[in-house]
Amino acid sequence: MAILENLGTAYKALVIGANGAIGSALVKAMQSDPHCTLVMGISRSSEISIDISNEESIQHASSVLESKGPFDLIILATGILHQAPIIPEKKLDQLNLDYLQKVFAINTFGPALVIKHFHRLLSKKRSLFVCISAKVGSIEDNRLGGWYSYRASKAALNMLIKTAGIEIRRTYPETTLVALHPGTVNSRLSQPFGGEKTGQAPEDAALKMLQALGQVPTTSPSIFLSYDGSTILW
Ligand SMILES: NC(=O)c1ccc[n+]([C@@H]2O[C@H](COP(=O)([O-])OP(=O)(O)OC[C@H]3O[C@@H](n4cnc5c(N)ncnc54)[C@H](OP(=O)(O)O)[C@@H]3O)[C@@H](O)[C@H]2O)c1
Incomplete structure (x- = not known):
């Protein structure tokens, strides 16, 4: 079975943040997919x-x-959660402006600019622009604080993602923008929070994520998708 069913039998992919646990596993999974004619991975330490x-x-x-394009699939797999000595806040008293700015710079502002500059590299046929998000970003699902x-x-x-999905549809009528929750995955990012014990291996998560992406309906300009194929409330 094709891992990315909706992208046909000859697709090109680009992964940004290809040296992270999830990014590198996604590149590897597509390298062994016979339907993938090109997969490029870039990061802060790659040649490009x-x-x-x-x-x-x-x-x-x-x-x-x-x-090298147009690409049928672009995945942004960058992100931060902690940066020594700062760890995620448990209460309001721990809010720190430097940390807020750093986390937003990498998890929000950077991805916005990546969508701005990279959406032009998408194929005008069926294509997906995916940003790795997180279920904890769901406003509806926030029960723990x-x-x-x-x-x-x-x-x-x-x-x-939702806003850009609406605009991009006007010129790329078959493109879907995806906020993708990878599940808990064993990585540098999740390691201090038990990711090593409770997380999936990046290779397993990557395969599940690609299979879930392969099922995204063409009718959606944007979707908040989980690695298991279910949708998450925004
Ligand atoms: N692991 C989980 O359980 C989990 C759960 C939910 C969501 N996520 C999300 O999944 C995504 C990938 O995380 P991961 O678990 O694979 O963590 P990871 O292994 O730490 O990877 C993070 C990636 O982000 C890159 N990055 C950070 N700052 C950057 C910058 N300024 N420019 C370019 N690249 C930058 C890192 O590159 P360098 O190596 O150059 O620093 C690295 O490639 C993140 O968005 C994270 O929020 C992860």
Whole structure:
């Protein structure tokens, strides 16, 4: 069975943040998919490098990659949750402006600029622009509280995805923008929060995510999708 059923038998993919646990597993999974004719992975340390906190870097990477496209699938797999000595806030007293700004810069503002500069590289046929989001960014699903910066940065990312999905449909009528929840995955990001014990192996999560993406209906301009194929309330 094809892992990305709705992208046909000859698709091209680009993964941004390809050195992270999830990004690298997604690249590997597509490298072994016979229907994938090209998969490119870029990161801060790749030959064509990209730092999503710097718009010039984003713009440069998109113009260098233009000749490799159009891409049927673009996945942005960057993100932060903690950065020593700061860990996600459990209560209001722990809110810190530097941390709020850093988390929003990487999880929200950077992805907005990546969508701005990279959506032009999409195929005008059926295509997907995916940003790895997180279920904790669901406003409806927030029952536990805490993790203020991270939750809010992903909720704002989801709003950007939904808004861009509406605009991009006007010129790319078969494109869907996806906010994708990967599940808990064993990675550098999840490691301090038990990801090593409770998380899925990145390879397993990647396969599930690609299968779920393969089922996204063409009719949706945007969707908040879980790795298991279910949809999540915004
Ligand atoms: N793991 C989980 O359980 C889990 C759960 C829900 C959501 N997510 C989401 O999944 C995504 C991927 O996380 P992961 O678990 O794979 O973590 P990870 O292994 O730490 O990967 C994070 C990636 O983000 C990149 N990055 C950070 N700042 C960047 C910048 N300024 N420019 C370019 N790249 C930058 C890192 O690149 P460098 O190596 O250059 O720093 C790395 O490739 C994130 O959006 C995260 O919020 C993860």
